[in-house]
Amino acid sequence: MALSRNLTRGRKNTHIHAACVYLSCRTEGTAHLLIDISDVLQICCYELGRTYLKLSQALCINVPSVDPCLYILRFASKLEFGTKTQQVTNTALRLVQRMKRDSIHSGRRPSGLCGAALLIASRLHEFNRSIGDIVKVVKVHESTMRKRLIEFGDTPSSALTLEEFMTVDLEEEQDPPSFKVARKKDKERLQKLMEEEADTFSDLQKQIECQLDQTKRRVGLPKSLRKLEESEVQKFIHESTMTAINQIIEECEDDPDYVHSGTKELGPNMESIGLPTSLQDTTNAPQTQENEMNIDLNFDDIDDEELDSYIMTEPEFEIKKNLWHEINAEYLQKQKEKEELLKKEKEEGKPEKKPRKRPTKRARIGPANSAGEAIEKIIQEKKISSKINYEVLKNLNTAITTNTNETVKVVDQASIEKPREDFILELVTKKASKSTKSKLKDVGLPFIESEQVKKEQDTKEQQESYVEQEDGEDYFEEDPDKHEEPIGEISVLQMLRQHHENEIGEDGYGYDENYEEDDY
Incomplete structure (x- = not known):
């Protein structure tokens, strides 16, 4: 057939003979490989393969695929497994069949599949065969084996054990x-x-959103839509608030405790705040009284076992004690x-260290009922000076309050009758004029008095004698048994007299601001 189709021209006879032998082995299904024929004839395996393919294509021979199961027995006998x-x-045959089902054999050399199956089988049967030992028999590179x-x-069949693999056939x-x-x-x-x-989509989406925002800002919603939205929002708010208020009112009406405990007034009372009910009653302000709590002391719901569980037993106490000592061992050692x-x-007799005085916190004082109480509290908290006797000041305050009526009476008498201060001032001016006259006479200067002046002097002397009698009646000696009155009880007249006496002096010398030249 090759000669009739002129396939022998330009090719060696050995190559054509070897290719024909390999074709017959493949069609008959014998356990011979192309490499075996190349080893016998000492021909390159690739050149023999080219002639084989050329003949099969020219002669239109459909060569069946190689079954790797044919070569397993041959390779196993060379690996020397002995009785096993x-x-x-x-x-190994079962492994190759599984590989064929999983489509691993298509497009692969049968020697590679046989080598992988024999390696796995030898390891399963506890034979120490390496990849190099199998490569020498199968004549495949280590990379193809791996x-x-x-x-x-x-594949899922690799996860099965030996027993499962030999008994179970996976359908997938x-x-x-x-x-x-x-x-x-x-x-x-x-x-x-x-x-x-x-x-790209995210970039485009961002650009689209930016463009839409710009268009919205430019155009905006129409006024009619805005008004509708605002009205709907207000309606929703009104309805939600009213529903919430109605729910609260219904809950309060259902709860009897809340109804009884409610106050009639909107705000707090004056009594609840602690303020007086009137402006006059500032000292005795009403104080709030705490309502007594009515507590039920019935513990029927609690069992004795629950109460006992809260109390520790002796072994629990010991365990907790030991645990506390372990945690605080350093602190105890320091102590x-x-x-x-x-x-x-x-x-050794060393003096003991005095403990530091810690500043005590001042007790907070409650609100005052009046301005006087507030001032007293401020004075109690912080005294202005340590040299002032505050008790004497309190007594003075009380004395002034008791003697206010007397001072008021004196002032009233002075306002009703002719004021005595005018008489006192006239006396002072007369005495001052007399003293000036007497000084002029002592010096030796001439001093002439007219009849009118004499008459005036006589009338003035009579008035002076009358006033002196009244003054004598006003001044009376105090009893030695009586105590001196405090400074706060002095009257206005006495203060004026003391002031004029200090101005005039013991010798009677004085100065009258409202003097006239006619007196000289």
Whole structure:
């Protein structure tokens, strides 16, 4: 057939013979590989493969796919498993069949699948065979062996134990590894595209939102819509407030305690605040009295067991005590050291350290009922000076209040009758004029008096004698048994007399501001 179609031209006869032998082995299903024929004839495996493919395509021969199960027995006999060769081959055959169901054999060399199956089977049957030992028999590179093992590890059958694997057949079939890799790459590409598109979409969305905001600001809502929205909002607020108020009123009406405890007045009373009811009654302000609480002391709901659970037992107390000592061991040690130091200092006779005086907090004083009470409280809290006797001041205040009526009577008499102050002032002026005259006479200066002046002097002397008699009646000697009155009880007349006496002096010399030249 090759000669009739001129396929032998330009090719070696050995290559054509080897290709024909391999074609017959594949069609018959014998356990021979292309590499076996190349080893026998010492021909390159790749050149033999090219001639094989050319013949199969030219002669239109459909070569069936290689079954890797044909080569397992051959490779297992070379690995020297001994008596367990059949058991290892059986597990390897089952593994290859599972790989075929999971579509791992398509597009792969059968030697790689057989090597992976024999390695797993040898390990399951406790044979120490390495990848290098199997590579020498199977004649496949280590990288292809590892790839086949990884592909089988991705299947769910790899998670089964030996017993489960030999008895259970999983119905689900997996996709080919190449298909899985392609799908994985497609997913990664799609994810990248989605991320890029999401970024672009987010940018576009931001731009669209910005544009919409600008248009809204420019255009805005019409007045009619604004009014409708405002009216709806106000209606909603009004309805919500009214419903809330009605609910509260209904709850208060249902609760009898709240009804009885309610006050009639809107604000607090004067008595509840602690203020007097009138302006006059400032000292005795009414004080609020606390309402007595009516408490039920019936503990029928509480069991004795619950009460006992609150009280610790002796072992619990000991445990808690030991735990406290463990936690506060450092503090207790420091306290012991301090006590020992104090004992040593006492034995040596050292003076004890005085404790520091801590500032005491002042007690807060409540609100005052009047201005007087407020002043008294301020004086009690902080005294203005330590040299003032505040008790004497209080007595003076009381004395002044008791003698106010007497002073008022004196002033009334002075206002009704002719005021005596005018007489006193006239006396002072007369005495001053007399003293000036007497001084002129003593010096030797001439002094002439007219008849009118003499008459005036006579009338004035009579008035003076009358006033002196009245003054004598006013001044009376006090009894020695009576105590001196305090300074606060002095009258207005006495104050004026003392003032004029101090101005005139003992010798009678004085100065009259309202003097006239006619007196000289």
